[in-house]
Amino acid sequence: MMYKLIENTQLTATVWRMKLAGDTSAIKAPGQFVQLTVPGFYLRRPISICNWDEETITLVYKVVGQGTEAMSAMKLGMELDVLNGLGNGFDTSRCGDKPLLIGGGVGLPPMIGLCRQLLAEGKHPTVLAGFNTESEVFLRDAVEEMGAPFVLATMDGSAGVKGLVTDAMADLDFTDVCACGPLPMLKAIMNATEKPAQLSFEERMGCGFGACMGCTVKVKGGYKRICKDGPVLDREEVIW
């Protein structure tokens, strides 16, 4: 389906925010992703959905290679071919009253849509974000505008709690965890709490809709395709 690029703004040295206008009815849950065609590249690029409304999708992405580099150079008004509403996303019905939403670096964007949804359901989410340093921090405004608490941890202590997200978790009161970020962070969170957790995983993908088996991982009791059966897995099924 075609979408029109209506915003492409740099947020930090490497992170950009893109807004697309078009049909968003395919999006069923926060934590789902899109597959975006980047002219000049063969495979689509999977990007998590940061937030959405009836007419627009917000994507916040990090420039990590040539494909995302090309995305950052896309001009407003451009028509983009996007497969929308892919993957399972977070199941908010399984969240408790006080979910802790943890985003590590570029794992933070899907927590925005999730936070909005949880607030709409009358729950009381807290967003905990981990970065290396203050200049890398993004999306703080997006959380605070929704009225949810935003807790920050930086490795060098230049803003918020000094250390990892797990160092900041100790003082927080929460019922369960939803997290997205690097694998070592997800592992550390699992070591820091026994509470229920939904974890979003990343994998190099081919198709993004379950056909190619490019992103399969072993889970307890079988295999899962990160693109179709994930990207969100329950902590109980993950093999670390």
Add this chain to the structure above:
Amino acid sequence: MKDLSVTLSGVKLDNPVIPASGTYGFGQEFLPYYDINILGSLSFKGTTAESRFGNPTPRIAECPNGMLNSVGLQNPGVDHVIAHELPALRKVFRKPIVANISGFSIEEYVECVSKLTREEQVEILEVNISCPNVHGGGMAFGTSPEAAAAVTRAVKQVATKPVYIKLSPNVTDIVSIAKACEEAGADGLSLINTLLGMRIDLNRRKPILANVMGGYSGPGIFPVAVRMVYQVTGAVKIPVIGMGGIATARDVIEMMMAGAKAVQVGAANLVNPYACKEIIEQLPIEMEKLRIDRLSDITRV
């Protein structure tokens, strides 16, 4: 009215477009995008005697005009396919099915063929002797004429449906292997499988794929595929299903002009889930432009 129908070893297809094995699962993932009954047929995910997880990830890498994969024949095993995948496919798909079969020994090929040949909807058995992503099997059978002939003879003993041998392009002389399969009794051939390739992540200074090497597919390999289909169909009498980088209706016509009786569409399905639908809808339009009334007339013109 344009006639798109083709016939493969007595199996009539409404059109020559078949999604290639490994790019279409067992059809289910494409149901949200279109009615898959518009397809000529469907070659399902390569099936082995036992279930296989396949290779570690990353299994996918970007390439100019294509991609690498090193999935490594992930599949639930032939018994599970017959018990679960084929009944589910039967509910949504009424066309002939191509059963894609892989193995690590001749006995394993024979076991899979003898089970899948009994499935009513399976009308063609496509025996893959060319997977580049598994050790000790697959492509090993596809790189020597003797081994290719041995697999062909063995599966023909138990097959009750036409046997098409899927050939590897990763050989010096594909014609000698094609001829060996024909002499051993193959009813047809499928070619080409992916080309063995490799990419390196410059930042990590390591191969992108966990399995180091993988199969290159996509429009970049199309000229190689056309060449090989042309060479093989010039040397054998059995029908050939042509594949390798097909992405448009014009590619289909070109592949058929090179000698293919039908075609398979692979990587294109993964970057555009509507690829087969768009190709099938565009075929009559391109035929009109080229003044072709009956598509089967253009094979190796």
